[in-house]
Amino acid sequence: MAIATINPATGETVKTFDESSDEEVEAALALAVETFASYRxxxxxxxxxxxxxxxxxxxxxxxxxxxxxTTEMGKTVASARQEVQKCAKACRFYAEHAERLLTDEPADASAVGARKAYARYQPLGPVLAIMPWNFPLWQAMRFAAPALMAGNVGLLKHASNVPQTALYMQDLFERAGFPRGAFQTLLVGSAKVEGILRDRRVVAATLTGSGPAGSAVASVAGDEIKKTVLELGGSDPFIVMPSADLARAARVAAVARTLNNGQSCIAAKRFIVHEAVADEFEQRFVEAMAALRVGDPMEDGTDIGPLATESQRQDVVELVGDAVAKGARVLCGGEVPGGAGWYYPPTILAGITPEMRVHTEELFGPVATLYRVADIDEAIELANATEFGLGSNAWTQDEEERARFVRDIEAGMVFINGNTTSYPDLPFGGVKTSGYGRELSAHGIREFCNLKTVWVGE
Structure with missing residues (x-):
């Protein structure tokens, strides 16, 4: 894939970039090591x-x-502003709290025969961050802010369709005063990742992306005995029980499915509704999805812009087509609009069966699958019937049901009566094939630290 900005709203190639040469990559690695020696x-x-x-x-x-x-990957300009502001918030969070989160942890010295005993968090060194295009600033920042505050230095390999955002990240930190080499962007394709990761100067890696990409990075890192954090795909359930506020749940459901034009790993994708309220929820959900405005992402009134790439839209078209061919019902949307750009309308599919690809594969676009269940046991069983385990939503006013969902849903995150999102204050990550390790919060900043045991005798 060429390293280029291609406007998803028009298909126009805005700007192309040369890939970093082997010599430039070598210089960046050498600078990272040199900078870390003093930056730590x-x-x-x-x-x-x-x-x-x-x-x-x-x-x-x-x-x-x-x-x-917005020009690079098609998110609405309103959501892009929110992303920038969220990055600023994360920077301030770690600026304020990093020292406390990484303070020495005292141990019972007398129990281990020492005068003094404690654990200390220390930075590891140059960390490679392999980031995707869907939240091009935020996903890179949720690595960069804690890693830099911990004393590590960063090497960013971003997605090839967001090179301007990638270069902006390096420029941002340099202008902010960080030493040259503390955070560097490498404009390289996926073919060069393995060589960079195997370089002994790179001590660890973090990846946000697909399952196959995560597996490839984990395999190389495992071979090299290097720490990794992986945040991979998701097929999050959105469960609605009879006691839920159906009007609010349906409104949030539409937002949860179409956030970032439907291209979010933690977007709700499978809507699992108790049969007692299924008819009413379906009507409200269809109305909410059909009311969303698809259009120019640069206009503030637009709810949904284009998908990021032509191939991304084709993937969605094929998944929906497979479901319809096997008997799924289209409740709204489902047709590719004419004209320029890689647009796809808000779509709801019902009558999903296990033979359909949408039942098991992650659908990265504004398409929801709707299921009906008889009780909470069936809801939880269906929610867990996936290889993924990233986020989840459950809507209920019943305290016992809430406790069941928190206990039994197999996911890294459970949100009750609210949309799944990320906060600097809370750990972010998944289980099963959605990855391992955590970003954000105290857990995120400690991922790329050496937890060093210190024992001091008389």
């Missing part, structure tokens, strides 16, 4: 000052940065 010794106060400056720059440049992301 900087104080939390110094790093926090630079990180707050990065947040200030993000706030000041929100309009131009949002427009850049």
């Amino acid at each position: 010794l900087t104080s939390f106060a110094e790093r926090a000052g630079w990180m707050r400056r990065a947040a200030d720059l993000l706030d000041a440049e929100v309009e131009t940065t949002a427009a850049m992301m």
Whole structure:
């Protein structure tokens, strides 16, 4: 795939970029090691000052940065602004809390025959971040902010269709005052990732992306004995029980399925509704989805823009076509619009059976699958009948049902009566083939630290 900005709303190639040469990659690796040697010794106060400056720059440049992301991958400009602001929030969160989150942890010295005993968090070194296009700034930032505040240095290999966002990240941190080499962007294709990851100067890696990509990175890292954090695909359930506020649940369901034009790993994808309220929820859900406006992502009134790439839309078309051919009913949408751009309408499919690909595969577009169940046991069984385990939603006012969902849903995150999202304050990640490790919160900043045991005798 060429490294280029191709506007998804028009199909026009805006700008192309040369891939980093082997010599440029080598220079970046050498600089990362050189910078880490001194950067790891900087104080939390110094790093926090630079990180707050990065947040200030993000706030000041929100309009131009949002427009850049919308041009590169088609998200609505309103959601792009929110993404920029969320990145600024994460920068400030880690600037404020990193020192406390990484403070020494005292142990019972007398129990281990020491005068003093404690555990200390120390940075590992250059970390390779392999990031996707769907939240091009946020997903890179949720690695960068904690990693830099912990004293690590970053090497970013971004998706080939968001090169301007990738280069902006390096420029942002340099302008904020971070030492040159603390965060570098490598404009390389996927073919060069293995060689970079195997380089002994790279000590760890994090990847957000597909299951096959995660498996490939984990295999190489395992062979090299290097730490990895993987945030992979999801097929999140959205369960609606009889006690739920159906009007609100249906409104949130439409947003949950079409967030980021439906291209989100934690978007609700499978809507599992108790049969006692299935008819009413279906009517409300269809109305909410059909009311969404598809159009130019640069216009503030647009709810849904184009899918990011032509191949991405083709994947959605094929999955929907397979379901319809095998008996699924289209409740709304389902037809590719004419004209330029890679648009696809909000779509709901009902009558899903296990033979259909949409039953087991992740659908990365504004298409919902709707199921009916008889009780909570069937709801949980269906929710867990997937290889994925990232996020989940459950809507109920019943405390016992809430407890069941929290206990029994196989996912890294469970949101009750609210849409799944990410916060700097809370750990983010999944189980099963949705990956391992955690981003954000205290857990995220500690992932790429050496937890060093210190024992001091008399």
